[in-house]
Amino acid sequence: xxxxxxxxxxxxxxxxxxxxxxxxxxxxxxxxxxxxxxxxxxxxxxxxxxxxxxxxxxxxxxxxxxxxxxxxxxxxxxxxxxxxxxxxxxxxxxxxxxxxxxxxxxxxxxxxxxxxxxxxxxxxxxxxxxxxxxxxxxxxxxxxxxxxxxxxxxxxxxxxxxxxxxxxxxxxxxxxxxxxxxxxxxxxxxxxxxxxxxxxxxxxxxxxxxxxxxxxxxxxxxxxxxxxxxxxxxxxxxxxxxxxxxxxxxxxxxxxxxxxxxxxxxxxxxxxxxxxxxxxxxxxxxxxxxxxxxxxxxxxxxxxxxxxxxxxxxxxxxxxxxxxxxxxxxxxxxxxxxxxxxxxxxxxxxxxxxxxxxxxxxxxxxxxxxxxxxxxxxxxxxxxxxxxxxxxxxxxxxxxxxxxxxxxxxxxxxxxxxxxxxxxxxxxxxxxxxxxxxxxxxxxxxxxxxxxxxxxxxxxxxxxxxxxxxxxxxxxxxxxxxxxxxxxxxxxxxxxxxxxxxxxxxxxxxxxxxxxxxxxxxxxxxxxxxxxxxxxxxxxxxxxxxxxxxxxxxxxxxxxxxxxxxxxxxxxxxxxxxxxxxxxxxxxxxxxxxxxxxxxxxxxxxxxxxxxxxxxxxxxxxxxxxxxxxxxxxxxxxxxxxxxxxxxxx
Ligand code: ADP
Ligand code: ZN
Ligand code: ZN
Numbered sequence: 001x002x003x004x005x006x007x008x009x010x011x012x013x014x015x016x017x018x019x020x021x022x023x024x025x026x027x028x029x030x031x032x033x034x035x036x037x038x039x040x041x042x043x044x045x046x047x048x049x050x051x052x053x054x055x056x057x058x059x060x061x062x063x064x065x066x067x068x069x070x071x072x073x074x075x076x077x078x079x080x081x082x083x084x085x086x087x088x089x090x091x092x093x094x095x096x097x098x099x100x101x102x103x104x105x106x107x108x109x110x111x112x113x114x115x116x117x118x119x120x121x122x123x124x125x126x127x128x129x130x131x132x133x134x135x136x137x138x139x140x141x142x143x144x145x146x147x148x149x150x151x152x153x154x155x156x157x158x159x160x161x162x163x164x165x166x167x168x169x170x171x172x173x174x175x176x177x178x179x180x181x182x183x184x185x186x187x188x189x190x191x192x193x194x195x196x197x198x199x200x201x202x203x204x205x206x207x208x209x210x211x212x213x214x215x216x217x218x219x220x221x222x223x224x225x226x227x228x229x230x231x232x233x234x235x236x237x238x239x240x241x242x243x244x245x246x247x248x249x250x251x252x253x254x255x256x257x258x259x260x261x262x263x264x265x266x267x268x269x270x271x272x273x274x275x276x277x278x279x280x281x282x283x284x285x286x287x288x289x290x291x292x293x294x295x296x297x298x299x300x301x302x303x304x305x306x307x308x309x310x311x312x313x314x315x316x317x318x319x320x321x322x323x324x325x326x327x328x329x330x331x332x333x334x335x336x337x338x339x340x341x342x343x344x345x346x347x348x349x350x351x352x353x354x355x356x357x358x359x360x361x362x363x364x365x366x367x368x369x370x371x372x373x374x375x376x377x378x379x380x381x382x383x384x385x386x387x388x389x390x391x392x393x394x395x396x397x398x399x400x401x402x403x404x405x406x407x408x409x410x411x412x413x414x415x416x417x418x419x420x421x422x423x424x425x426x427x428x429x430x431x432x433x434x435x436x437x438x439x440x441x442x443x444x445x446x447x448x449x450x451x452x453x454x455x456x457x458x459x460x461x462x463x464x465x466x467x468x469x470x471x472x473x474x475x476x477x478x479x480x481x482x483x484x485x486x487x488x489x490x491x492x493x494x495x496x497x498x499x500x501x502x503x504x505x506x507x508x509x510x511x512x513x514x515x516x517x518x519x520x521x522x523x524x525x526x527x528x529x530x531x532x533x534x535x536x537x538x539x540x541x542x543x544x545x546x547x548x549x550x551x552x553x554x555x556x557x558x559x560x561x562x563x564x565x566x567x568x569x570x571x572x573x574x575x576x577x578x579x580x581x582x583x584x585x586x587x588x589x590x591x592x593x594x595x596x597x598x599x600x601x602x603x604x605x606x607x608x609x610x611x612x613x614x615x616x617x618x619x620x621x622x623x624x625x626x627x628x629x630x631x632x633x634x635x636x637x638x639x640x641x642x643x644x645x646x647x648x649x650x
Contacts, residue, residue: 003052003059006034006043007092011254011640013084015046015091017053019061026062028077033063042066044095046077053638071099075270076232082265087255088557088626088642097255098230099211118351121154121303130155130297135162138237138274139509141264143244143289144277146299147532148503149306149467152277153183155299156240157190159275160221164191168237168272169222173228173259175246181187184223191221198224198231226251229259229266236272239263244276244285245496247647256643260285279503280496283489283545284552286538303506309474309505309512311530315521316478322409323417327475327515331418334513335425335447335454339472343418343457344501345411346481348431349373349382352408358401366390367605375433386604402557414457414477422455430458463501469506469508479518479526486599487649488550491525495537498529545630549591551645555618558649559611560598560641570595573609573637579628580611589623597650606639612649 004026005015018034018059020026042065052059076098083094094185123131134142135158146152159169161369188195196210196219205504213219217234241260267274276285289296314324334341351374354363363372365383365399372381380389395402415429428444431577435441448456451470456462498516506512516530528537546553559576573595580592591614598608615621634640
């Protein structure tokens with residue numbers, strides 16, 4: 001009788017021994033269906049063994065193998081080991097992240113628009129230099145820092161062709177699945193070979209088929225979002241991370257990995273080149289570029305006839321809101337010149353807060369500690385965190401006063417304003433409320449591209465990657481939305497967003513114009529973003545992070561204790577804090593912040609308390625978290641979220 005060691009997608013870092021029926025050939029890397037307590041679970045085989053674990057009387061037999069072959073090779077098992085180690089999760093959780101089998105499938109939206117590289121272009125000297133340096137390398141970490149519209153995609157294409165030509169594989173990561181399809185077309189045409197796309201819209205069996213094709217080496221290039229960083233590409237030669245600064249590269253569920261960190265590890269372990277690119281690098285990347293840990297290549301100019309747009313900051317104090325007179329004027333002028341406008345606002349819905357002027361009541365979600373947003377089309381108050389809805393009211397539910405009001409504006413409200421102000425112009429709203437249908441977004445973007453839409457209004461969905469020749473004007477309706485968040489990255493995010501949105505203007509004509517509306521016209525982040533002054537922003541922000549002891553000068557580990565009751569969440573966090581301070585005595589260089597309620601103290605009915613560990617020494621902070629987690633008995637009804645290098649502390 002042979003025996004195997006199996007791990008499960010559970011928060012317990014333990015291997016379980018099972019026996020295998022005679023004649024069944026199962027080894028490491030297989031998935032199996034195994035009895036577990038009263039359930040049957042899919043597990044991952046990580047080893048074979050001769051000796052049963054001591055003290056175990058009865059060894060259960062696995063029910064069957066899930067696949068005909070191993071789906072993880074030794075390289076991927078090693079990667080899972082590293083993940084579990086680095087992100088403090090179980091080996092089973094790591095393997096489940098590498099090849100998710102989930103059922104919660106969503107149809108991806110396709111993105112139309114213009115990427116316009118069907119022909120061979122003559123590379124600029126900066127592009128050529130980048131292609132030669134990176135394409136000629138066999139390892140190392142490169143950063144392609146180019147202004148928006150500077151032709152980074154072209155460099156990615158040519159470097160990929162180089163690497164594929166040497167018989168090595170390529171992984172190309174993009175921040176969002178909606179951007180994938182246009183990129184796939186371009187790559188397929190250019191490389192003249194099939195390209196695999198790993199995205200969340202695949203059914204488990206489609207995903208598995210693609211996975212096995214990659215293991216068998218029938219495709220050389222894979223495109224996908226975050227989890228494609230695990231693609232089992234044979235003889236990996238290159239990983240590209242496009243728009244490296246994007247928050248979507250960080251996983252929001254266990255293990256909370258960052259695709260950049262995983263890519264660094266893989267490229268190191270498999271001797272491949274890592275190439276990242278963005279117009280607005282993350283602060284970390286910028287820091288490492290200047291300390292020599294990353295090789296920095298720059299693309300300083302726009303190539304297809306455009307130039308950087310003129311940016312105007314519009315003070316909203318004392319102005320007509322939500323659209324200032326000068327923005328209204330510019331929209332009108334742009335239309336008269338036969339050109340188009342993009343308006344950006346990072347908030348959906350009609351208006352934001354319902355409050356009572358008599359008693360101060362504010363309408364919050366029943367399950368979350370956030371305000372409800374009024375959606376006019378749905379005629380309800382909606383929670384953007386958990387989806388809870390309640391009917392709109394016009395008297396205070398608390399004191400009965402009718403001296404109540406709604407304030408703050410979202411995209412729905414802007415749409416109404418525009419229709420009122422410009423009855424002769426065609427406006428389309430693009431946000432997750434308006435774009436539901438499978439091809440909705442693609443159609444809208446195609447129409448916009450064809451000039452049938454005058455004003456494209458939307459959330460982040462219009463902020464990135466779009467490349468439309470007809471656009472002259474970009475209006476940022478409110479630059480302030482993200483600034484007040486109690487998060488150390490608030491300034492960085494605001495800066496990136498303004499620069500990226502502004503980057504949609506003037507890509508093909510040198511007369512692009514941007515209007516940035518704000519109640520804080522003197523705010524440094526907004527001013528520097530408007531000026532496109534990256535150097536000053538990054539150096540000031542780095543200085544602030546250094547002074548305050550935030551990354552990249554320290555490393556953080558965050559532990560969130562989630563429970564249905566506030567008392568449970570609180571006492572779990574306090575219990576953990578006790579263990580930390582016992583262990584922490586030997587590690588004076590690790591600071592323990594908290595426990596304290598999270599800024600978002602309740603989400604979907606779960607109460608949240610957190611602790612943040614901070615140190616200049618990653619080994620120390622990591623070891624302290626690991627040892628304390630090993631010692632900690634998780635109380636029933638409590639879930640611990642472990643976040644190594646968190647990007648958000650909300
Ligand atoms: P980025 O990703 O840097 O924002 P893109 O790669 O989308 O920019 O390129 C912007 C535009 O410049 C595209 O329309 C592309 O076709 C064009 N382009 C890229 N390289 C060249 C070149 N060498 N000559 C002319 N046009 C180019
Ligand atoms: Zn009231
Ligand atoms: Zn809610």
